[in-house]
Amino acid sequence: MGDWKIGNDRRRRSTDQLRNFKEANDGQVAWDTEAPADFTYVYHPDRMLVRSADVGSFDSAVAALDKGVLEDTPRVDAELLDGELLRYVLPARVNGESVPELLDLLEEAGLQRGAASPDHWVHVAPGGGGSTLCPAIEPQETGLKEPCPPEAPRGKGDEVSVVVVDTGWNPPSGTDPRTPWLHDVDGDDELNGPDLRPYAGHGTFIAGVVRCTAPETKVFVEGFCIGGVGGGGVLESDMVVQLEEALDKDPRVINLSAGCRTRLDLPSIAFETFYRTRLHKLDCVLVAAAGNDSSPAPFWPAAFDWCVGVGSLDRDGRVSDYSNFGVSADVYALGRNHVNAFPDGTFVCHETPDKGDVRVFSTGMARWSGTSFSAPVVAGLIAREISERGCSAADARDAVLARSAYESDPGVGPIQTLRQPYF
Structure with missing residues (x-):
């Protein structure tokens, strides 16, 4: 057997x-x-x-x-x-x-x-430890026509650059009248066709979450597995090259809904070297997904103290059962049942228990869950703070985290949560 x-x-x-x-x-x-x-x-x-x-x-x-x-x-x-x-x-x-x-x-x-x-x-919002290598679920169809969480009212601050390092960008979503909050978003074309690959639309969906949270952003999606190469994953040594390229866009915030466990749970030397040689010299904050392992084990780069690691909450404010916790989650935000932009096409599920199911996306939207989608909520809130206050990225990060509430969740312990409404 x-x-x-x-x-x-x-x-x-x-x-x-x-x-x-x-x-x-x-x-x-x-x-x-x-x-x-x-x-x-x-x-x-x-x-x-x-x-x-x-x-x-x-x-x-x-x-x-x-x-x-x-x-x-x-x-x-x-x-x-x-x-x-x-x-x-x-x-x-x-x-x-x-x-x-x-x-x-x-x-x-x-x-x-x-x-x-x-x-x-x-890997894209990855996992390990007998858990998951990807978002908490595969994307689901939705009849909803508005994003959830909803689009924030536009403020009066300056535009802030945010780079989403992810699977790439679906250009039709940027001009689709069904997803107007994505106007002027740009990125590396992920080359979607009518038959959607695994992880297609992941970067586009995340860009949508950032834009809904912070409309005053210039968002670029830096693609690390264009055309499905890598199956939604990239080696550490190649990821730091992608992060270097992201810095060419002069971002104030980078969203990385990806990460990894490591041998003996030692800190990733690739991410540590990127921070030491590049990121710490800049006015830029890295926000990363905490991962979907239901585990307190360190998940990199979210577990670094210089990175904002984000875990997932359900709508009732409890920690999602799939979310990592502990050292990888500095703060928690909504990660369950987000609704946002997604390519039209046909998707065949690849994973138990839905393997072989056919899902048809025809509304420009999808429903999706995972710490992948908690992270851009926090990235967007930091960008919004920079825009409204004209402050440094570090000060904006600290201000957003200071607004979180200290709570306790059974089985998880003390946590910092950001509850809706976010604005």
Whole structure:
């Protein structure tokens, strides 16, 4: 019996997601457990990331390995973030050691823990730990004709630049009379056709949430998996390149409804290096989804103290059952049953329990749930604060978080929540 037949719908869904993801990225996907449903993190099977400051230690540890572990010397195939982060391609391992197993051996040989890491896969509002790799649900049809949460009244402040780093942009939504709040939004065309791919419309939907929350924004959607490449995911080493490109738009706020778990739950060295070499020098705030694992384990970059991690609330103000909590969620906002812009087309569900169901989208709108959609609420509120007060991004972030209410949720503990109405 295959493991896809074992367990409940949650385990089967995790297995569906991971196998679909592997198929979309042939030869580039591995995970840390035997059964797909039990995975914690996903990584490239032949790559490793090393901080430039730790290259000497890495080379010494490689030299100290027992002969026969590696068939050749690891080689650098990319120098990222001004050479502060190096990406190595690993040679064949004689006994078939995985990247995590090789890291264990290198650390035994003297490499400091955390100096090197797998090149983890970052996925759209992802998950792990036997949970999810994507939004809490697949998109659903809706008969509603107005966004929910609704469009805020337009203020009198200056326009604020927001970049949504995501799956790309659906250009027809920007001129569609059914979604007028998306006028003048721009981005990398995700190349939708009548048959919608998994994760199609994700970036467009998020741009809609930002615009509804903060109409005085100039929104650009930076695409990291255009045309379905990557199956909604991107490697850490490629994501920091996308974030660098996002900075070319001079954003005050970046929304990233994506992230990853990591080996041993160590901080992502790719995101940490991006912050240290780029983001901390700028008047810009990164807002990230906390993830949909129902877990307190750190989810990066949301778990960094310099990033605003956002968990999901249901409409009754309780933490959504899928939402991560703890260190990855600085604040919680509505994430359940958002309604916003979505491409017209036919979508075939890929995940248990809805696998094979056909959904037809013909209203320019969809209903969707997940921490993916909590994050742009907070990103929009920060942008709105910048516009109305003319303040720095950091001051706007602090002001928005200061308006959150301290509450307690059974099973989660003390939390900070932003309740509707938001304006």
